[in-house]
Amino acid sequence: MPTASTPTHCPYCALQCGMALSPLPTGGVEVVERPDFPVNRGALCGKGRSAPAVLSSGVRLTTPLVRSGGSLVPAGWEEALDLIAGEFARVRAAHGADALGVFGGGGLTNEKAYALGKFARVVLGTSQIDYNGRFCMSSAAAAGIKAFGLDRGLPFPMEDIPRTGCVILVGSNPAESMPPALRFFDELRENGGTLIVVDPRRTRTAEHADLHLAPRPGTDLALALGLLHLIVAEGRIDEEYVRERTTGWEDARAAAMAHWPEYVERITGVSVPQLRQAVRLFCEPGAAMVLTARGPEQQSKGTDTVGAWINLCLATGRAGRPFSGYGCLTGQGNGQGGREHGQKADQLPGYRKLDDPAARRHVAEVWGVDPDSLPGPGRSAYELLDALGSDVRSLLLMGSNPVVSAPRAAHVEERIRSLDFLAVCDVVLSETAALADVVLPVTQWAEETGTTTSLEGRVLLRRRALTAPDGVRSDLEVLHGLAARLGVEKGFPTDPEEVFEELRRASAGGIADYSGISYRRLAEGAGEGVFWPCPADPADLEDPKAAEAGSELTEPVDGGAGPRDGGAGRQDGGAGRQERGTPRLFLDRFATEDGRARFVPVSHRPAAEEPDEDYPVLLTTGRVVAQYQSGAQTRRVDELNAAAPGPFVELHPRLAARLGAAEGDALAVVSRRGRAVAPARITPGIRPDTVFMPFHWPGEGRANSLTNPALDPTSRMPEFKVCAVRVEKAAGTP
Numbered sequence: 001m002p003t004a005s006t007p008t009h010c011p012y013c014a015l016q017c018g019m020a021l022s023p024l025p026t027g028g029v030e031v032v033e034r035p036d037f038p039v040n041r042g043a044l045c046g047k048g049r050s051a052p053a054v055l056s057s058g059v060r061l062t063t064p065l066v067r068s069g070g071s072l073v074p075a076g077w078e079e080a081l082d083l084i085a086g087e088f089a090r091v092r093a094a095h096g097a098d099a100l101g102v103f104g105g106g107g108l109t110n111e112k113a114y115a116l117g118k119f120a121r122v123v124l125g126t127s128q129i130d131y132n133g134r135f136c137m138s139s140a141a142a143a144g145i146k147a148f149g150l151d152r153g154l155p156f157p158m159e160d161i162p163r164t165g166c167v168i169l170v171g172s173n174p175a176e177s178m179p180p181a182l183r184f185f186d187e188l189r190e191n192g193g194t195l196i197v198v199d200p201r202r203t204r205t206a207e208h209a210d211l212h213l214a215p216r217p218g219t220d221l222a223l224a225l226g227l228l229h230l231i232v233a234e235g236r237i238d239e240e241y242v243r244e245r246t247t248g249w250e251d252a253r254a255a256a257m258a259h260w261p262e263y264v265e266r267i268t269g270v271s272v273p274q275l276r277q278a279v280r281l282f283c284e285p286g287a288a289m290v291l292t293a294r295g296p297e298q299q300s301k302g303t304d305t306v307g308a309w310i311n312l313c314l315a316t317g318r319a320g321r322p323f324s325g326y327g328c329l330t331g332q333g334n335g336q337g338g339r340e341h342g343q344k345a346d347q348l349p350g351y352r353k354l355d356d357p358a359a360r361r362h363v364a365e366v367w368g369v370d371p372d373s374l375p376g377p378g379r380s381a382y383e384l385l386d387a388l389g390s391d392v393r394s395l396l397l398m399g400s401n402p403v404v405s406a407p408r409a410a411h412v413e414e415r416i417r418s419l420d421f422l423a424v425c426d427v428v429l430s431e432t433a434a435l436a437d438v439v440l441p442v443t444q445w446a447e448e449t450g451t452t453t454s455l456e457g458r459v460l461l462r463r464r465a466l467t468a469p470d471g472v473r474s475d476l477e478v479l480h481g482l483a484a485r486l487g488v489e490k491g492f493p494t495d496p497e498e499v500f501e502e503l504r505r506a507s508a509g510g511i512a513d514y515s516g517i518s519y520r521r522l523a524e525g526a527g528e529g530v531f532w533p534c535p536a537d538p539a540d541l542e543d544p545k546a547a548e549a550g551s552e553l554t555e556p557v558d559g560g561a562g563p564r565d566g567g568a569g570r571q572d573g574g575a576g577r578q579e580r581g582t583p584r585l586f587l588d589r590f591a592t593e594d595g596r597a598r599f600v601p602v603s604h605r606p607a608a609e610e611p612d613e614d615y616p617v618l619l620t621t622g623r624v625v626a627q628y629q630s631g632a633q634t635r636r637v638d639e640l641n642a643a644a645p646g647p648f649v650e651l652h653p654r655l656a657a658r659l660g661a662a663e664g665d666a667l668a669v670v671s672r673r674g675r676a677v678a679p680a681r682i683t684p685g686i687r688p689d690t691v692f693m694p695f696h697w698p699g700e701g702r703a704n705s706l707t708n709p710a711l712d713p714t715s716r717m718p719e720f721k722v723c724a725v726r727v728e729k730a731a732g733t734p
């Protein structure tokens with residue numbers, strides 16, 4: 001193992017902060033700053049700084065567990081793998097391949113996500129695979145594909161943010177979710193630009209804004225339409241841009257004109273003068289951006305909502321121009337790459353579509369199988385979880401903890417319990433792993449090498465810096481072992497670089513083309529990474545020696561091969577393969593067939609569940625800085641628990657007074673799905689009609705006991721961000 005410090009990236013969020021891991025004399029590693037990585041320049045949040053603690057914690061899994069007499073008991077690897085393969089074979093024989101399900105995660109490296117998708121289609125032959133990214137950025141992805149023909153969270157690097165004029169940050173709270181990224185917004189303002197934050201709560205991010213709009217949860221679509229209405233009425237449309245670079249304006253315009261400012265004020269609670277001020281700031285001459293995150297996206301109309309914000313950019317000529325555009329701040333460590341390489345229900349590697357015959361032929365050839373043997377598209381994440389125990393009898397889960405993180409979690413938990421068989425690969429015994437029949441302890445992050453793709457579309461290399469505990473294997477080894485037992489001896493290598501070489505070929509010519517990226521290239525310089533698309537010279541890929549050669553990470557990179565225009569709207573390229581791939585998209589053309597961006601005509605519609613007499617308050621959910629997602633990892637770290645010990649219900653003093661509740665009093669929050677109890681946290685920063693709960697905890701305070709699984713018709717995203725609840729004082733203290 002390395003004796004010097006190893007440059008790598010954080011295991012948690014999509015910012016993928018650069019850091020280095022330095023060996024400790026006592027064993028293990030400590031995190032040291034790496035100021036040379038341009039995105040975070042050394043800055044880290046507490047989760048990143050404390051990440052090694054999870055790997056050495058006492059609750060780390062180090063042996064397979066098998067259910068016996070109702071409890072999980074230690075077992076050997078051969079026994080555990082035999083058991084899983086045997087159960088999968090039995091269920092398949094009895095009920096067909098689609099009775100087998102696979103659930104993945106956006107935290108898995110590109111190599112793991114790719115291998116998992118291939119495993120489902122080639123080894124199990126099932127269509128029933130999806131992943132937690134469906135709960136994350138799927139609405140923004142769907143809207144981006146509609147409008148631009150391509151979904152890469154940010155079509156520009158974060159470093160462009162301080163160089164634009166105005167940013168509207170919609171339902172994004174980087175102060176909690178990506179603290180080192182706040183600097184880009186502060187620099188924007190230092191440079192004379194303005195920041196508008198749209199959030200029902202006055203978050204710590206909103207404190208940094210020039211203007212804070214606090215709409216009612218679930219009304220962002222109306223808000224964006226109202227702003228577009230004013231932009232038209234005030235004659236601020238960029239007519240030439242609309243003519244030259246877009247299609248569909250007339251219909252989108254007509255839809256927006258039906259949303260009068262006064263009508264929008266009634267729906268959203270944002271006053272007409274505030275709407276006008278936002279338009280004035282956004283329409284200052286020069287560049288501007290709209291960035292969305294989970295606030296507007298995790299709604300049953302998330303796709304239309306993001307579409308409406310994109311329309312705003314297009315109408316004002318703010319997309320595909322320098323320092324302008326729409327972007328989605330993706331969430332998980334590999335949230336971007338995890339959605340490109342085939343763990344999504346309808347997808348093949350390279351962001352190809354499973355129902356596209358040409359895509360099937362290409363990928364089947366790389367996989368050495370008959371295209372007709374590949375199953376078709378399967379169910380989305382919530383629909384898959386909802387089908388457990390009925391259509392889907394047996395599940396392999398890798399990289400998610402749905403008992404805590406899925407909507408209507410009590411129901412999902414009940415579905416999971418009703419499975420014939422559940423196998424979970426994890427680092428710790430998550431709440432979902434605790435329900436499994438077999439748990440496999442796997443390596444993670446610093447214990448293995450692999451690539452991730454950050455929210456900027458920047459492909460990065462994480463390097464092994466630690467020896468994994470005895471008894472632990474990698475997810476790739478698990479898939480290799482299961483494939484062999486199910487009769488597929490080849491095609492599931494355990495070396496991540498070998499998997500990446502195959503991923504390159506499978507992605508070649510696709511939208512997310514990684515074929516010009518290699519481990520060697522990623523290890524160059526300060527490891528700034530390479531932005532996709534990055535097509536290779538076809539000769540490069542056909543040379544079997546080049547493909548098979550394991551790289552020494554210290555070796556210099558091979559010379560730049562000529563580019564091939566993948567037609568994916570690249571623009572930074574042109575002459576010669578770019579050293580960093582394609583940092584900026586769409587400057588010449590969008591990735592649609594005609595190169596034009598498409599307006600979408602959208603209209604306001606209410607949330608799936610509006611407040612009524614029985615459930616008069618709106619619930620929204622989200623994050624706090626010291627915990628990550630379902631908390632499976634961060635709830636094991638003392639310093640993070642000290643900072644964020646448990647769930648809470650954030651509410652306005654007026655609502656608290658009506659309930660007769662004081663700070664810290666136990667509050668019961670009740671929805672049509674269930675009940676959760678947590679202490680009151682009273683703040684004037686939240687709308688009086690809304691309560692907020694973080695979703696990081698299981699048990700009594702589980703926010704997802706309450707949330708509504710109503711799905712967006714296009715993206716199949718659940719409505720995590722708005723449902724109707726009743727709030728009452730609960731007996732005792734939680």
Ligand SMILES: Nc1nc2c(c(=O)[nH]1)N[C@H]1C(S)=C(S)[C@@H](COP(=O)(O)OP(=O)(O)OC[C@H]3O[C@@H](n4cnc5c(=O)[nH]c(N)nc54)[C@H](O)[C@@H]3O)O[C@H]1N2
Nearest residue numbers: 171172173177217218293294295331332622623625628629
């Ligand atoms: N500390 C921490 N950081 C994380 C994560 C974590 O779990 N913990 N997870 C990572 C992942 S996977 C993700 S997806 C990102 C998410 O990052 P964010 O999207 O920034 O996080 P959230 O807290 O889910 O939601 C952002 C804001 O949306 C607001 N909001 C709620 N309802 C609405 C609404 O109807 N409209 C609008 N406009 N806003 C609304 C909330 O008040 C919240 O402040 O964070 C990543 N980073």
Ligand SMILES: Nc1nc2c(c(=O)[nH]1)N[C@H]1C(S)=C(S)[C@@H](COP(=O)(O)OP(=O)(O)OC[C@H]3O[C@@H](n4cnc5c(=O)[nH]c(N)nc54)[C@H](O)[C@@H]3O)O[C@H]1N2
Nearest residue numbers: 132135136399400401405425426430621629630632695720
């Ligand atoms: N109410 C509400 N619910 C939400 C959200 C919300 O805003 N509100 N946000 C949603 C969003 S955006 C997301 S992304 C989801 C996330 O929610 P989850 O999908 O539950 O995400 P994690 O908690 O990160 O779970 C990852 C699991 O994989 C394990 N793990 C980590 N690395 C590896 C690895 O390399 N291999 C394997 N096999 N396991 C690994 C971890 O220990 C952990 O148990 O939650 C969603 N749920």
Ligand code: SF4
Nearest residue numbers: 010012013017045048
């Ligand atoms: S902001 Fe995200 S990537 Fe950076 S240290 Fe924190 S969790 Fe890790």
Ligand SMILES: [Mo]
Nearest residue numbers: 135136331332
């Ligand atoms: Mo996410």
